[in-house]
Amino acid sequence: xxxxxxxxxxxxxxxxxxxxxxxxxxxxxxxxxxxxxxxxxxxxxxxxxxxxxxxxxxxxxxxxxxxxxxxxxxxxxxxxxxxxx
Numbered sequence: 845x846x847x848x849x850x851x852x853x854x855x856x857x858x859x860x861x862x863x864x865x866x867x868x869x870x871x872x873x874x875x876x877x878x879x880x881x882x883x884x885x886x887x888x889x890x891x892x893x894x895x896x897x898x899x900x901x902x903x904x905x906x907x908x909x910x911x912x913x914x915x916x917x918x919x920x921x922x923x924x925x926x927x928x929x
Contacts, residue, residue: 845910846918851902854928858899862928867891869924875911877921888921 852858858866870877870888877888881903886893888907899905905925909918 847908849906873917875914880906
């Protein structure tokens with residue numbers, strides 16, 4: 845298992861188009877991928893789970909991946925989050 849934290853740099857937080865993109869990216873990998881925000885941990889492959897976090901701008905997010913492609917998965921997720929504007 846590997847983890848990485850990142851600060852969300854969007855003007856509006858994590859809203860549905862961003863969440864859709866994250867879920868789609870996470871679903872490409874075999875590894876289990878989770879996101880934690882304010883102590884709540886959800887499966888990043890679950891649209892409803894991520895929506896339930898109501899992530900606002902400047903949020904600190906922690907991602908963790910576990911599985912045979914965990915490094916590639918986490919790198920892609922972090923890259924995706926950092927591309928949000």
